[in-house]
Structures are given as C-alpha cells and as structure tokens.
Amino acid sequence: MSMSMKLMGAVLMSVGLGFAGAAWAAGGPADVPASVAEGKDFGCGAKGQKACPMQGWMKTVMQSATTSGDGAKIASALDYVASKPPPGMPKWVAISKEGAEKAKKGDIDGAKASCKACHDLYKAEYKAKLRDAAF
Numbered sequence: 001m002s003m004s005m006k007l008m009g010a011v012l013m014s015v016g017l018g019f020a021g022a023a024w025a026a027g028g029p030a031d032v033p034a035s036v037a038e039g040k041d042f043g044c045g046a047k048g049q050k051a052c053p054m055q056g057w058m059k060t061v062m063q064s065a066t067t068s069g070d071g072a073k074i075a076s077a078l079d080y081v082a083s084k085p086p087p088g089m090p091k092w093v094a095i096s097k098e099g100a101e102k103a104k105k106g107d108i109d110g111a112k113a114s115c116k117a118c119h120d121l122y123k124a125e126y127k128a129k130l131r132d133a134a135f
Contacts, residue, residue, distance in 0.1 A: 042132040054126070054135040066112060074103035074111050081118075086130055089122050 044052040051059060062081075065073035082096035099114025 045127070045131050052131040053133065055131070057135050062115070066108075066115070069108050071103040071106050071108060071111070074108065075100040078103060078111065078114070084135060086122075086126060086133070089125070091121060092118065095121070 042052065044050050045055055050056075062077045065077045078096045078100035082093045082100065085092040095114050095118045099111045099118075102108075102110035102114065
C-alpha cells in the first residue's frame with residue numbers, strides 16, 4: 001500500500017478511532033501521550049514531560065526505599081502514602097498500612113507485594129484522573 005493510501009486511511013480512521021487509531025491505521029506506533037489519548041493533557045508524566053507529582057515522589061522516595069531493602073525506610077514511605085488517600089480509592093489506606101507493617105517486621109517482599117496490590121488496583125485510574133494532583 002502506498003504511503004498516500006496509508007495516510008488517507010489514517011485520516012478516515014481518525015474520525016472513528018481518534019488520533020491513536022489514526023497512527024495505528026497508518027502502520028505507525030501510537031506515540032501519543034496517555035493523557036492526550038484519554039482526553040486530558042495533564043502536562044506531566046508522558047515521554048518528554050516532567051514527572052507528575054506522585055510519579056516523581058515514587059521514583060525518588062519509594063524506589064530508593066524499596067531498592068535499599070531498608071524496612072524502616074519502606075515503612076516510612078508507605079505510611080506517607082497511607083496519609084494521602086485519593087477520593088474514590090477506599091482500599092488505599094489499608095493496603096499501604098499493611099505494607100508498612102510488613103516492612104517494619106522485616107518482610108520486605110510482603111511490603112513490595114502491597115505496592116503491587118495497590119498498583120494493580122489503582123494505578124490506571126489514578127493516572128487517568130489524578131496524575132497531576134499534588135502529592
């Protein structure tokens with residue numbers, strides 16, 4: 001298929017599928033920031049943008065704590081996370097506190113499992129709705 005045919009197909013597909021669909025129809029990657037694809041430009045978190053507030057905190061504080069394997073640091077970070085529950089995420093505090101307790105007891109793998117549980121439950125929703133919220 002010629003490039004002009006791909007482009008025309010992409011334009012036609014964009015009506016029904018949006019910009020990401022147009023990139024797919026043209027045979028190219030959908031290199032669209034998630035915030036744009038979801039309808040809101042957060043101004044952070046996408047490739048080439050500054051980190052969003054929680055994203056930056058997670059990369060500096062939480063990642064450092066979990067990488068160190070220091071139970072006290074992990075517990076402190078998880079206690080902080082527990083103190084910042086977003087609206088509409090009712091299990092946030094319990095998951096964070098459970099992880100903090102495990103970290104305090106030296107169960108680093110258990111603490112990390114709580115991180116995964118929270119990410120599995122809330123990460124997509126948080127990114128879609130709250131990624132630019134103060135943390």
